[in-house]
Amino acid sequence: MTTEPARGNVLEEQIGQWRGFVRRRQAISAPDIEEMEDHLREQIADLESSGLDSEEAFLVAVKRMGNLDAVSREFAREHSHRLWKQLVLVPEADGGPGARRWRELGVMLAFAVGAGVAVKILVSAVDDEMALLRNLPFVVLPFLAGWFAWKSRAPWRVCAVTAALAAVPALAVNLYPFTQTPGPYPAPGMTEVLAFTHAPVLLWLLAGVLHTGGRWRSHEQRMDYVRFAGELAMYLALLALGSMVLLGLTAAVLSLAGVDLEPFMEDWLLPFGVPGALLVAAWLVEAKKSVVENIAPVLTRVFTPLALLMLVADLVVLLVNGPLTTVDRELLIIMDAVLVLVLFLLLYSISARDPLAPTGIFDWLQLALVGAALAVNAVALTAMLTRIAEFGFTANKTAALGLNLVLLVHLAWSAWLLLGFVRGRRPFTAVERWQTAYLPVYAVWAAVVVLVFPPMFAFA
Template sequence: MNDDALRTGLEAQIDQWRGFVRRRRAITSADAAEMEDHLREQVADLNDGGLDDDEAFLVAVKRMGNLDEVSHEFAREHSDRLWKQLVLVPQGTPDDGAPGGIGRFRDLGVLLSLAIGAGIALKILLMSATDETTLLLNGPFLVLPFLAAYFAWKRALPLRATAVLLSAAAILALIVNLYPFDLGDPTDPYPQPGMTVLLAALHAPVVLWLLLGVVYAGGHWRSDARRMDYVRFTGELLVYLALIQLGGMVLTGLTFGVLSLVGIDFDPFVQDWLLPFALPGALLVAAWLVEAKKSVVENIAPVLARVFTPLAALMLLAMLVALLAGGPLESVDRELLILMDAVLLVVLFLLLYSISARDPLAPPGIFDQLQLLLVGAALAVDAVALTAMLVRIAEFGFTANKVAALGLNLILLVHLAWAGRLTFGFVRGSRTFVATERWQTGYLPVYGAWALVVAVAFPPLFAFA
């Protein structure tokens, strides 16, 4: 093996180590950079002593000590810093070198400007759209680019990469808007749109979210650590977004109640102005909070995943018993099959977020066995659901939603089956945990590819009905 290949392998190992270090709450980005410099110095010294890159890396990491102990030591020495990070504008020096307060206020100013821009775009769409389907189809194309612009600015994404990603999103938006979808009878007060437009509206945001992931990773989407960072960001974003929305609903309800007592109708303002700006604003502010606080509270989603993993395993086992005892598979309700797909996706998220917080160097434990049980139960439920779908297709024929659900189940089956194989090997001690982590993040683009097929290819294949 030549020197370039060895160096590439070393950089991959350091990249993985860096992602592991950054998961430690007490270790900031500056701390991680300092530790990485020390690690590289150790590797260089060991290289000079005759060791190759792999051997030097292993010895250097061993000399660095247990990272849990290092994290606890940082927590003891910098407890004041950790508490300060819990306030809105922490002190210190962020990655860009600007003073902490100035840097945070600048980031927040840029983000709020983008949030206002997203609100204006959504307001224009609300004023021009003639039906709810158009809103559902175009809303993500008007909001997510503003979040992508924030991360492109934060990551200093090269202009060429930004143009490519923006062009891909624009082409997708152009395609789904030029398609002659069946939007239902316009004279009907409650028009029933065709299935392909609903499928496009549900799957296009998945493609956009993965494109956003490339921006979030600074263009380094091939890095396992960067993909896992994005998975972790997505989970934390959902938690923050739920909290912001819950607080917003409470405040809006109280305001509505107070104003109604004095004879002021607050509803038109909520419908016409508050919602168009609050919805994208909540998304962007939640993203900013995740970025600002990830060194302190980055493990909320994984902790929730650990709490709900045993409950999800019990739920899947109960579902499996109910399905097997519920009579012939062709009698299974379509809504039940859709609900099962949603449950399987939740199981996948639980696995991802549990993995994102796990120490890859720790030996297998009881929670790994519990995850293996969860994967096994999910596989059994997926197999039953897949069989029921095939039976329904054989009896009633192909439709767009049936084929979309069938494809998703096949993708989930492959994902879960290989994840189960790797987890079983890890529990037995014949495989490393790194293989499981790489598989989970490396498989994510498959979902994006299938979502793209459903959004772009399904409408013409099924006559836009």
């Protein structure tokens, strides 16, 4: 039999979920949300006094809030498996949502064209390939961030502070006196490589501040950005695959007529198509928020067991590869990439899970996945420390060591919270909040690698 405290906890989680959803609606301000929540709680109290239990009262109260039909309808579509569709799904109002979507499409296309023009100018003005790679994220991501700011109506002060913070790594990667490795074929130094590979991570997390409309402290907003990032990756992959097929067929047909498509692709299609695909994919993710079907739960259930098998195989490879001092450096780099991929999968899986659903076998699979990742991380850390003890510190070894330590803390506490959840000792919200609370640590670490490592290792 359900106790009164348990019912109260369930009701508070339902209200918290509703509040988080309403916060994502760009036209509703924080004071309005508080007023709406007060009204919702009053409705729930009245319904409970008439004999309904807390869950029934919550669902009926949302339906009765007639001035929130549009928001409630979207909420219903994302939670249709929990009777939302039957209770609050009402016909769309003519003109409103469609007109807004067309306006958003037009603004997105304007930002996409702007990004393409900026990339075209950069490619025309810069001959050095390394300089082009360094500056490409600083040219493309501001347009995506600008679209975030427009859509979320971020305050101009937040936009200004975010732009100022993004300018710091941009100046660093362009003004630092990086040195090249000596030899017949000079190559960029390791600190330069580390700087331009970590700068996009920092920029992406800064862009998340604008995606949240400046409400980065909100757990729901940060989790929404995690969900957005995962779905954006899926859409980009689909767009890339579809574009490759279409371009391949087009090039094959034109080649029969003696037309070479390669110059057009290099001069125009790639400079405009790549940043354009990023903006289009972002728009698609935001546009499908109101669609009932969500691919996230399906993808996470398919890839979680596969990732677990991959980690077990990687762990076996690390353990049977001989003494840890002989572990190949490239193998350790690949292991780090695998751990980062597993982390993305973990974040995406958690963002896609219904926090009110009971525990199941998939939660145990996630716990096993995190445990296997911890084992791989521990072995990789041991190998790195052994190599550092024998050969000394270098920029890339220090960066790899730091990343593994950051991942270790994240995965270890995630495992502890997941263990408590599957054993019924903690709510799933504790697991969720840890993921989003830890995201700023990655931004800090990326900033350290970009700004501190080059002078620390003499720009080599």
